[in-house]
Amino acid sequence: EPEVTQTPSHQVTQMGQEVILRCVPISNHLYFYWYRQILGQKVEFLVSFYNNEISEKSEIFDDQFSVERPDGSNFTLKIRSTKLEDSAMYFCASSSSTARSEDTQYFGPGTRLTVL
Amino acid sequence: AQSVSQHNHHVILSEAASLELGCNYSYGGTVNLFWYVQYPGQHLQLLLKYFSGDPLVKGIKGFEAEFIKSKFSFNLRKPSVQWSDTAEYFCAVNANYGGSQGNLIFGKGTKLSVKP
Numbered sequence: 001e002p003e004v005t006q007t008p009s010h011q012v013t014q015m016g017q018e019v020i021l022r023c024v025p026i027s028n029h030l031y032f033y034w035y036r037q038i039l040g041q042k043v044e045f046l047v048s049f050y051n052n053e054i055s056e057k058s059e060i061f062d063d064q065f066s067v068e069r070p071d072g073s074n075f076t077l078k079i080r081s082t083k084l085e086d087s088a089m090y091f092c093a094s095s096s097s098t099a100r101s102e103d104t105q106y107f108g109p110g111t112r113l114t115v116l
Numbered sequence: 117a118q119s120v121s122q123h124n125h126h127v128i129l130s131e132a133a134s135l136e137l138g139c140n141y142s143y144g145g146t147v148n149l150f151w152y153v154q155y156p157g158q159h160l161q162l163l164l165k166y167f168s169g170d171p172l173v174k175g176i177k178g179f180e181a182e183f184i185k186s187k188f189s190f191n192l193r194k195p196s197v198q199w200s201d202t203a204e205y206f207c208a209v210n211a212n213y214g215g216s217q218g219n220l221i222f223g224k225g226t227k228l229s230v231k232p
Contacts, residue, residue: 004159031218043160043206043222056219091160101210101218102148102167107160 002026004108006092012114016081021111023075023092032075033093033105034067036060043091049075082115089113118143120209122223129197130231137192137226139207146212149190150220151181155203163205166190167212177201199232 005024013019025032034046048055049067066078075094079086089112093105123138141147151163164175171183181192190207207223 033219035220035222042224043208043220045219045221048219058219095218101212102165103218104150104162104165105218105220106162107152109159 004092004094004106006108006111008111010112013082015084015115019079019082021077021090023108024073025075025094026106029094029096031095034077035091036088038088084115087113087115118209118221120207120221120223122207122226124226126227128229131199132196135194135197137205139190139223140188141209147209148212149183150208151192152206152208153203197230199230201228202230203228
C-alpha cells in the first residue's frame with residue numbers, strides 16, 4: 001500500500017537556525033498538509049497546499065514558515081529561524097484528488113524537531 | 117471555532133473487555149468525523165469516518181462509531197478488545213461544506229492499554 005514518507009525522522013537544531021522538513025506524499029494525491037504536535041498537546045493543523053499554492057493556513061503558520069513542492073514529488077516545510085517553542089513532532093499528510101472534505105488524509109510517520 | 121474533546125486520557129482494559137472512547141465536538145455546521153489510531157512506533161492511520169448516511173459507522177479491526185448529532189458526539193466502540201489494540205486513538209473533525217479544504221481538528225488523544 002502506498003505510504004507518505006518523511007525525512008529525517010529526528011532533527012536537532014540550534015535556536016535561530018533554519019530547518020527544512022521533507023515529505024513525499026502518495027504519488028497521485030493532490031492535497032498536502034502539515035500538522036504538528038507539541039509534546040503532550042493536540043495535533044494542530046498548520047497549512048494545506050493545492051495546485052502549487054497555499055489553500056489555507058492556521059495562525060501558527062506565520063512568516064517564519066513556508067512550504068514548497070520543489071520537484072513534483074517532495075513537499076517541504078521550512079522554518080526560517082527556529083524558536084524553542086517550535087520543538088514538536090511534525091506530520092505531513094496527503095489526500096486524493098476528489099477535493100471533498102471527507103477524503104481520507106494519509107499521514108506520514110512524522111519528524112521530531114528538537115530546538116536547543 | 118471548532119474544537120474536539122476526548123474525555124479519557126488513558127484507558128486500561130483487560131483483553132475481551134468492551135471499549136467505548138468518548139469524543140465530543142463543537143461546531144455549528146455540518147461536519148465530517150474521523151477516528152485515527154497510532155500504534156506504537158507507527159504513523160496515524162484511519163480507523164473509520166462518517167460524512168453522511170447511516171450514523172453507525174463500521175471501521176477496520178472490529179471498531180465502530182456512532183454519530184449522535186443532538187449530542188455532538190462520535191464515540192468509538194469495540195465489543196471485545198485485544199492486546200494488539202494497544203495504541204493511541206484520536207478523534208478528529210473537519211467542516212463539511214463546499215470549498216472546505218478538509219483541515220482536521222484533532223482531540224488530544226486517548227491512550228488505550230490492553231492487558232493480556
